[in-house]
Amino acid sequence: MRRGRIFLILLIVFLTLGMVSCKKKDSDTIKIGVAGAHSGDLASYGLPTVKAAELVVKDANANGGILGRQVELVIEDDVCKPEVATNTASKLVGEKVVGVIGHICSGATKAALGIYKDSNIFAISPSATNPPLTQSGDYPNFFRTIASDDAQARLEVDFALDTLGFTKIAVLHDKGDYGKGLAEFAKGFLEKDDRAEVVLYEGVTPGAVDYTAVINKIEASGAQAIIFGGYHPEASKIVGQMRKAGMDTVFISDDGVKDDTFIKVAGEYAEGVYATGPKDTTNNPLAKKAIKEHQDTYGEDPGAFYLNAYAATLAVLNAIEAAGATDYDAVTNALRTEWVETPLGKIRFDEKGDAIGIGFSMYQVRNGAYVEIK
Numbered sequence: 226m227r228r229g230r231i232f233l234i235l236l237i238v239f240l241t242l243g244m245v246s247c248k249k250k251d252s253d254t255i256k257i258g259v260a261g262a263h264s265g266d267l268a269s270y271g272l273p274t275v276k277a278a279e280l281v282v283k284d285a286n287a288n289g290g291i292l293g294r295q296v297e298l299v300i301e302d303d304v305c306k307p308e309v310a311t312n313t314a315s316k317l318v319g320e321k322v323v324g325v326i327g328h329i330c331s332g333a334t335k336a337a338l339g340i341y342k343d344s345n346i347f348a349i350s351p352s353a354t355n356p357p358l359t360q361s362g363d364y365p366n367f368f369r370t371i372a373s374d375d376a377q378a379r380l381e382v383d384f385a386l387d388t389l390g391f392t393k394i395a396v397l398h399d400k401g402d403y404g405k406g407l408a409e410f411a412k413g414f415l416e417k418d419d420r421a422e423v424v425l426y427e428g429v430t431p432g433a434v435d436y437t438a439v440i441n442k443i444e445a446s447g448a449q450a451i452i453f454g455g456y457h458p459e460a461s462k463i464v465g466q467m468r469k470a471g472m473d474t475v476f477i478s479d480d481g482v483k484d485d486t487f488i489k490v491a492g493e494y495a496e497g498v499y500a501t502g503p504k505d506t507t508n509n510p511l512a513k514k515a516i517k518e519h520q521d522t523y524g525e526d527p528g529a530f531y532l533n534a535y536a537a538t539l540a541v542l543n544a545i546e547a548a549g550a551t552d553y554d555a556v557t558n559a560l561r562t563e564w565v566e567t568p569l570g571k572i573r574f575d576e577k578g579d580a581i582g583i584g585f586s587m588y589q590v591r592n593g594a595y596v597e598i599k
Contacts, residue, residue, distance in 0.1 A: 239372035252414035255290075257282070257541060258317035260310070260337065260348075263302035266458045269486040271329045272525050274351055275300055276327050276536035280518050281538040286411075289465050291545050301329055307336035307402075307459070312372075314340040322346060323551040326537050329530070331355035331403035334415070344569055345553035347560070349541060351533030354480065355406050359577040366553075368560055368578040370533045370569060372538070374403070374479070377501045378410035381477050384499070384587050385450050386420055389475065395425035395448035397439065399455030401402050407454035407479055429459060436463050440470060450475040457487035461495070468494040483588055483595055484529040495590045503533060504586045505597045512568035533561045537565035540574075 257277045261271030282296045289295060299320045303310040310333035317325055319339060325341065325348040334353040339350050342364060349368040350358075355356055356362060356373040369495040385391050394415055398408035405428065415421040424446035429439055432452045440463065443451060453460055460482045467474060476498045483502035506512050515535045519527040541566040543558075548555035564573045570578045588595040 234372070234471060241409055253293070254257060254295050255545065256299055256320055256322040256327035258298050258327070258346075259298050259300045259319070260303055260313050260317065260321040260325055260327035261333075262305035263300070265304045267305040267330065267456060268480075269328075269484055270352060271302075271305070273327060273529055273531035274329065274537075275532050276523060276527065277351075277515070277534035278424065278514070278521065278538045281535060281542065283459045284518075285542055291542050292549065298533050301334045303330075303337070305330035305333050307332045308399065309333070310336040311513070312369070313337065317341075317366075323545070323553075324348065324540065324541055324556065326351070326534060328353060330405070331358065332400075334358060334367075334400050335402055338367055340380060342366045345372045347553060347557050349537045351530040352480070353403075355402050356407075359579050363576070366520060366557065366577070368537075368540075368574050368580070370537045370572070370580045370583060371480070371503055371530070371566075372445040372583050372585055373579060374407040374454075375410045377479055378407050378454075378589060379414060380501050381452050381479070381499075382411055382414040382418070382421075382586050385452065385475075385477060386415075386418060389450065390585075391475070392420055393424045393447055395427075395446055395451045395453075395474075396423055396441050397425075397443075397451055397453045398428050399431045399459050400428040402429065403481060404453075404455035404479075408452065411452045417530050429455075429463070431455070431459055432463075434458075434467055438473070439463070440467055443467070443474060444470075444472055444504075449478055450509045453478040453482070455479075456481040457490065458483050460498075461487050461491035461526075464498060465492050465494040467561050479531075480585070482493075485595075488590055488593060490597070495593075500588050500595065501585045501593070502588050502592075503530070504584050506569050509568050511566060515568045520522065532568040536569045536572065536580075539567050540565050540572065 301313040303313040314337035331353045347366045354374045398404040467492035478500045480502045544559035547563040548559040
């Protein structure tokens with residue numbers, strides 16, 4: 226009887242120590258959130274970021290982790306919708322992540338940033354290009370590894386006027402934070418140029434099946450080119466319906482359209498479409514390594530913003546290591562002061578949160594693929 230009681234006590238002590246040990250191990254990981262569109266029409270923009278983060282973290286953990294601790298990813302889907310992104314952000318706060326890779330779309334990013342700021346959590350996006358996210362000063366916890374839309378719109382306008390020699394431009398947008406913001410910059414740049422005339426400025430409804438009404442307006446306006454701010458689902462429909470109607474008006478868009486999914490959906494009608502996107506850095510040694518890792522692991526080429534996400538994850542891990550801690554002030558200071566080698570080149574972030582040295586190029590769909598125009 227006595228022997229049995231002693232055994233029972235020892236068993237309880239053993240189990241208690243085991244539970245403490247497990248809890249300690251769990252709390253010892255450094256949690257980093259990954260947020261973006263992982264399902265729905267825009268998943269092709271978000272899933273490459275998940276894969277980039279997984280590959281970088283896998284490599285880091287295999288080499289002993291960061292600050293001697295393993296890194297754990299907490300992945301949440303916001304479907305690129307602001308109303309979902311607030312819930313996504315709250316979940317990540319509850320998971321006690323120290324930072325977030327994402328979000329992907331500017332509207333969703335904006336919706337989540339206030340929640341992160343109140344919880345001393347930084348976010349670093351590979352693709353959210355809306356200028357006020359950094360330039361307003363409202364989100365000191367935000368960083369990005371892509372240039373902002375004012376630079377993107379400037380390139381689109383210069384290309385239309387200087388390279389293509391057009392003067393009559395229609396400007397369209399999808400009414401969202403990203404698309405409308407970019408279109409407003411393009412419209413402003415055109416209006417300040419004596420050579421240009423904005424013959425139509427209009428928003429379209431995302432998800433609509435038929436864009437005949439706006440296409441008729443474009444034709445009646447005499448536009449030589451369209452500058453569109455928005456994403457590939459709307460762009461592919463507009464371009465397809467224009468071409469079927471016999472219109473050859475040049476279509477110029479943004480990094481929301483520079484995605485292979487646009488080409489797959491628009492098919493033959495994608496040929497000749499122009500779109501801005503991150504500069505081609507695929508000759509960078511780290512970019513070659515990152516692309517090969519993706520090919521070896523997933524059996525396919527990476528998708529949109531993969532290298533930007535890979536760079537973002539490297540920057541976060543480097544900042545934590547350089548800071549020697551995971552607290553907000555130390556890590557955000559390191560993001561601004563510590564240079565890090567990435568597939569995009571050697572980067573750090575300015576006081577507003579934009580990556581120094583990052584820019585856009587113009588691409589065109591030729592023979593079923595986007596080709597950078599030198």
